[in-house]
Amino acid sequence: AQTVTQSQPEMSVQxxxxxxxxxxxxxxxxxxxxxxxxxxxxxxxxxxxxQEAYKQQNATENRFSVNFQKAAKSFSxxxxxxxxxxxxxxxxxxxxxAAGNKLTFGGGTRVLVKP
Amino acid sequence: DVKVTQSSRYLVKRxxxxxxxxxxxxxxxxxxxxxxxxxxxxxxxxxxxxxVKMKEKGxxxxxxxxxxxxxxxxxxxxxxxxxxxxSMYLCASNPTGRQSYEQYFGPGTRLxxx
Numbered sequence: 001a002q003t004v005t006q007s008q009p010e011m012s013v014q015x016x017x018x019x020x021x022x023x024x025x026x027x028x029x030x031x032x033x034x035x036x037x038x039x040x041x042x043x044x045x046x047x048x049x050x051q052e053a054y055k056q057q058n059a060t061e062n063r064f065s066v067n068f069q070k071a072a073k074s075f076s077x078x079x080x081x082x083x084x085x086x087x088x089x090x091x092x093x094x095x096x097x098a099a100g101n102k103l104t105f106g107g108g109t110r111v112l113v114k115p
Numbered sequence: 116d117v118k119v120t121q122s123s124r125y126l127v128k129r130x131x132x133x134x135x136x137x138x139x140x141x142x143x144x145x146x147x148x149x150x151x152x153x154x155x156x157x158x159x160x161x162x163x164x165x166x167v168k169m170k171e172k173g174x175x176x177x178x179x180x181x182x183x184x185x186x187x188x189x190x191x192x193x194x195x196x197x198x199x200x201x202s203m204y205l206c207a208s209n210p211t212g213r214q215s216y217e218q219y220f221g222p223g224t225r226l227x228x229x
Contacts, residue, residue, distance in 0.1 A: 006157075037220075044223075045205065046220070101146050101148070102160060102163070103160070103218060105158040105159075106157050107157045
């Protein structure tokens with residue numbers, strides 16, 4: 001079974017600064033996908049960024065980037081130039097190709113961006 | 116844009132009541148999912164469905180059942196609600212065949228069982 005661990009329950013950051021959220025996972029699969037999802041207060045969960053395990057290059061989406069360390073089974077999310085709208089719960093998730101659609105989620109990290 | 120809607124944002128029920136949570140998606144997705152979200156535990160999969168009338172148990176199916184009579188609609192049923200089922204319930208969907216496995220989520224239903 002897969003496990004995903006987010007060791008930081010809460011983080012705060014000043015507006016315009018950078019924050020990094022950690023995520024580690026455990027899988028015996030070689031081919032899998034990793035995700036960071038964002039859940040703003042009282043709003044729908046949306047995908048922030050996705051990484052295919054077979055790709056060595058770290059994924060980036062505007063101010064969001066990941067540091068994917070396959071050997072260490074680590075998948076951290078960096079939010080640069082933090083904005084007030086980044087305040088949300090962030091969930092790390094993984095799915096092995098062999099498991100089809102069954103995502104495994106971490107416990108979440110609450111990020112508060114302060115003005 | 117994909118739209119996943121859930122019938123209620125907030126719901127309060129009494130212990131022992133039968134509870135129905137409804138989810139509808141408008142993008143003709145084959146797969147639909149029900150999760151519960153609890154602080155510190157993230158999202159845990161209750162059931163999912165990969166086709167009409169097809170279902171599979173997730174990680175925590177006990178106390179729940181599901182129904183999928185139409186492709187766009189996936190219902191979660193609490194046969195006899197208990198206080199330990201107080202939680203946020205999220206529905207999600209995605210299409211078969213797209214290898215990224217990204218799921219699209221509804222806004223959630225916060226259920227309180229008293």
